[in-house]
Every structure is written in structure tokens, then in C-alpha cells.
Amino acid sequence: MKIHIPNSAWLGNIDPFLRSFDTSHPDLLEISANRSWISIHPVVLAMVASLGLSLKPGQIICEQLEAKSKHYLKRMRLFDLLGIDSQIKIHEHEPAGRFIPLTQITDPDKLTNFITEMVPLLHLEPHQVEPIRYIISELTRNVFEHSQSKIGAILCAQYYKKSNVIRIGIVDRGVGIKKTIAESYPVKTDEESVQLALTPGITGTTRRIGGTDYNAGAGLFFIKSIAKVNRDFFIIYSGNFMYKLLKTKNSSPVRLYGDPFKDKHSKGSDFPYWNGTVVGVDLSLDDTEEFSILLKMISDTYSKTVKERRKQYYKQARFI
């Protein structure tokens, strides 16, 4: 396999990076990087790390990096995670950034503690923490429940001061969405599978509307919707298919849809095959809706979508 870390790869322009991934010779990983400057989304790092973690250090060849940003890769723990010597020394007086370095999570029992300990590294205001914790929890739990990823979940996040945005990447090298959705739905393509996975109330664990006792089929829909309401990017890439939610213009009203293909998006079914699932999401911190209001907007669409399939008498919860 060959993966090249480019000069620039953010969710908006990530397609060339994904297309450049060479999946041949899966027992070897060659990592190269732009020689001048590296400016990349955390999901790119998480992807590189996940490829390396599927192999032994002796199967990884990383070219001598020359870009000034190689220190960034070191600080984000890419080389530590892969067990390779970067020959880079971090100076002790370097300023602390607001980021969660590459982290491999293999034990679901430790996830709550991880989130509690790591999210403060982003130095967010209390009201900004809620969506971040929510996103990290839901996406990582998805990996444990569905992916069968031998390396667990690889996570990375960073706050960007200039744009006031948090960018999050969570990646696994598991069975991919098509296999999990196909347990309950007759899907033929990765595209169909991802479309279903993003639809509220649909989960591969059951055909029953609204899910099982343990799984509602709502997680990915909620996360995509958080990105949509905040007018941010969201991508999901599994098998040969990549779906990208595009930003809603500030001048346009935000509309949530149960069918992800009704959102403003781009997609492609001709990407290099990814064994597993990649999720990248941006969350801008400018004028974000109160999280509880945001969730209410999302739930209205969720309920409407599920209601189209089934209706029952309902009562309201009692709060004391």
C-alpha cells in the first residue's frame, strides 16, 4: 500500500488524497509526504495511522520527511503509534496546542474515561464540549459495535483557532458498512449501504423499525445532522464509496432530510477500496445552536422519517 500525505487535505478538498491511496501490496505500507508543507485534517492522520497499525513496524517504510510540519506529525503521535523512528526531537518549550493526538481505543470500557480526560485538551467552553463529547462517543461506540476492527478505533481531533473550528477523525479497519448493513438489508453496493446507514431508524442489527433494545440506527444520522445544522462538512468513506455532506450556505435555510442523498452532497463509488470505515466531521464554534435545541431539530426529522413507517398512540415523559 502507498499513502501520500499531501500539501493540503481538508474535508472540502480531501478527494484527491483519498484517490491517491494505492491499495496494492497490502502487506507493505509506504508513507510519503509533501516535501514543502503539510496541512491536513485529523482524519488523514487517523487513516495513515490505522493502515500502519494493521501491520508490524517492519512492514512500514516512511520516507525521511522534510516538510516543516513533520514536527506536527510527531506531536500528533503518528510515529509513536506506528512504532517507527521519526528522528525528530520535540523541543520542550514548544507551545501546547489544542488537540487530541492520535489515539487508539480498543476497550469500550475505557471510552468514557478517555472522553472525560481527553476532551479538556481542546480547552473548550462548557457549552462547546457537549457536541464534541457526543460525536466522539457515538462514532467510537459504532466502531466497537459494528466494525469488528482488530485495531479498534483510531481517533484524532484538533481545534483551529483562525477558523474557530474543531475537526475530528475516527477511523477503523473493520468489515465496513456494507457487511454490517447487509446483515439485515439486501444491499449490493457500498453506496446503497452508506445511504441506509445514514438514514434514521436503520441499523444492520435488525429489520425492525426503530432498531433493537440496544441500537436505534440513529447515531450516524445525528452526527451528520449536527454537521448540517452547523453548516459544516461531514464525510463517510467505506469500501469504494465516499459521501461528503457539503456546507449549507449562510444565506440558505437549513433543512434536514432522512435521506442523505437529499442533502447537498458529493459522492463517488470509484474510490480506492477502504477495508473499514472513515468518518470525518468539522464543527464550527461560531454561533453554534444550543446543543439541546440542535438535538430537538434533529429529532423532529428523525421522528418524521420513522413515523412514515409506523404510527402509535404516544404519551409524554414525566419530569419531576
Place this chain on the structure above:
Amino acid sequence: MKNINIFKNTGNFAEDKDLAKEIRLKKIMPSLKYDDEVVIDFAGVESTTQSFIHALLSEVIREFGSEVLDRIAFKNCNANVRGIITIVVDYMQI
């Protein structure tokens, strides 16, 4: 009446679905089966996830029907927790 303290099990971020399932199976369901009322106390819980609340409640509503909500009270819920509980209670009844 059975009082269930969520914070004691989860800390201030209630997101562990396995814990939610355990609370449902070991505390909520048995109490409801014996016609008891249940108070689920979220004091100290700053936030939760839809997945946690779904694992905590969905099967309760499925098994006992919507009427069971007359025997369950949610206590000390902040706006976020209240919002997510309402989401799950709503969609489990459609």
C-alpha cells in the same frame, strides 16, 4: 418506589450503552414488573447520548407499552439530558 441514581454508575457523561443496558435489566425492568414506580435520577449528569438513553429506555417502552411512562419519572435532568430523553420517548411511540 425505586430510585435509580445514574451518576453513581456513569459519572457526569452518561454514554456507556452497556451500563445503560445493565441498569435497565437489573434495576428498571424488575421494579416495573413488580408494579413499582421508578424514579431515574440524573443529578450530576451533565450530558448523555441518544444511544445511552435508547439502551436505557427503548425496550422498557416496547415491552410495557407507552402506559409505563406513567410509572417512570425522570428527576434532576438538565436541558440537554431532558432533550435527549424526550427524543427517545417520542420516537419510541411513533
